[in-house]
Amino acid sequence: MIGVPLQLGPVRLATNLLLAPIAGYCDLAFRTIVREWSTHHAGAGVGVGLACTDLLSPQGLLRGTSSSLDLASTNDFDKPVGMQLYGSDPEIMAQGARWAVEHGATVVDINMGCPVDKVTKKDGGSKLLTDLSRAVAIAARVVNELEACSLSADEWQRRLGNAQRMESANPLARSPVPLTCKVRLCWSDADYHAGNACSPHLARMLADVGVVAVTVHGRTTEMKFSGEVQLAGIARVVEAVNGQIPIIGNGDVREAPDAVRMIRETGCAGVMIGRGALSTPWLFRDAWSLESTGVVPPPPSEREIIESVRRYLQLMVQNRGDHYAMVQIRRRMTWFAKRLHTIDPRGRVVGVKPLKEAVRNAQTPSEVSDRFDEFLAGGLRGGALEPEAAQA
Ligand SMILES: Cc1cc2nc3c(=O)[nH]c(=O)nc-3n(C[C@H](O)[C@H](O)[C@H](O)COP(=O)(O)O)c2cc1C
Structure with missing residues (x-):
């Protein structure tokens, strides 16, 4: 909904706008300046609700490979932060999720949308869209692991940043770090055009095993990054989950009105922005201002x-x-x-x-x-x- 902050399980973000993972681009330095455009600049107010690391290899994290550790590095200002894992083995993904919780994640995300051969040839990323039972098994196993990782109230406080944790009725109840998944519409264009995209069905199944939100990049794997984002495909996922979990729309948001249009035309609860933020790191401030006041602030000098x-x-x-x-x-x-x-x-x-x-x-x-x-x-x-x- 326009102007309504997004709720991810127990975590209520300050806005409904998220910075996408973009491998090789959304490192700690870039996430920091995106957050600063939402906090340190004149009239900034709020903007980005959650920023995500680039895709991380759980094997790399568990082995302590320096490139994986660099990609996963975060700090107290870089909160709330999502850590995105890719892979196809439920057990290794679960261990990666535990590592993420132990190293500062506010949210864990599973990549089910990457079209790059290096990832799909090992059955990860969007290859999971061709094997839904494996995709759901990974998510279920990761949810199970996250439920077993406890965070103290102080630790929760450190990872919220400008988000809030919604207390449950029982103050001693533990809220696990929530799991989200990021998908594409489906693998093949033919399936999408025949009305057989798997994402509506998959999102429902992911919700049933405890995934708290699904981000949908409105392209098929075969489209890679070409062609226009299919808002109708995102809308079908929103319709299918019928309010059980929030759906986050993604793709081609370059200006503040694009975010509003995505919410209006798909009914999505949040918007994830990738490439638009690379040229316009203040886009979250602009889009949230448009959503909440109807006005886009003047461009920066x-x-x-x-x-x-x-x-x-x-x-x-x-x-x-x-x-x-x-x-x-x-x-x-x-x-x-x-x-x-x-x-x-x-x-x-x-x-x-x-x-x-x-x-x-x-x-x-x-x-x-x-x-x-x-x-x-x-x-x-x-x-x-x-x-x-x-x-x-
Ligand atoms: C160079 C590049 C790297 C990307 N890396 C990731 C990634 O690590 N994980 C992921 O889920 N999506 C990744 N994406 C996809 C983006 O998160 C996003 O879904 C896509 O770019 C569409 O959104 P946009 O039009 O706002 O950029 C990448 C996209 C690009 C262009």
């Missing part, structure tokens, strides 16, 4: 955007070191640049190609920071507009 990117760079240096920060900032500048455009002395709107090139050519984080200063002083502008910025 050029300086606010640059300072946020600079902060993102500093956080990456702090969390993962210079090399990681430089690799990321070079590829991420193109996304941030989609929302940076400027008026030249002749009154024309121009892009920021020279800034992107300067960041790409910089050798160190402090050089990148100098280029940001140069930009803020009026330099490094020009070139064609990003298509998305041109439409904005």
Whole structure:
């Protein structure tokens, strides 16, 4: 429902908007700046209700592989946080879920939507959409494990952030960390168009074994990331669960009105945003403001955007070191640049190609920071507009 915070089992989020997992992008530094756009900026109010880690290999977590531990790293500001696991073995997934609870997860999520070969060839991700009994068995086993992991009241408090825990009638009752699943409509386009998508049936079965919410990316596996998101397919899942659990819609939300449209047209209880947040980390603030007041706040200034990117760079240096920060900032500048455009002395709107090139050519984080200063002083502008910025 528009403007209504989302409830995930015992956890009531501050809003109904979630940051999606995007492998290679939604690390701790990025989740932090998304949260800061909802808390530290003028007139921010609230925005993102839950942010999720990228997909995590339970085997990697259990073995303590450094890449898995880096991906799972979180802190007290990064709350509430979902930790997403992928795999196909119920027992290993259960052990991964226990690890997540022991390492700061507010919510555990199972990936049932990834179309990438590396994941589906091992029967994980969206391959589970072709084996519903396995998908449900994994969820049931993980729910069972989560019920056996207890968290103290103090520990619960630390992982809520701006969320709340709804107390049960019995104050001594333990509420387990809730489990959510993220699915696609189904594997094949033919099944979807014939009205045989598995997601409505699957969502009902997941609810029956104790999954507290299901996120539906409105594409089939065969669509990967092409074509348009199918709001009608998400609406069918909402209809099928008939209020038993909330359904979270996902796909192609780039502007605040897209989130409102998704809720109106599908009846979903929450909206998950992925790529839209990469160029517009303040999108959650905008969408929640539109939902709750009917008004989108004015866009941030050029300086606010640059300072946020600079902060993102500093956080990456702090969390993962210079090399990681430089690799990321070079590829991420193109996304941030989609929302940076400027008026030249002749009154024309121009892009920021020279800034992107300067960041790409910089050798160190402090050089990148100098280029940001140069930009803020009026330099490094020009070139064609990003298509998305041109439409904005
Ligand atoms: C590069 C990339 C990596 C992704 N990684 C994950 C992932 O780790 N786990 C997951 O559930 N979805 C993943 N997704 C899918 C997104 O979470 C989301 O479902 C999809 O991008 C559609 O939403 P959007 O249009 O808001 O981006 C990924 C998408 C992209 C483009």
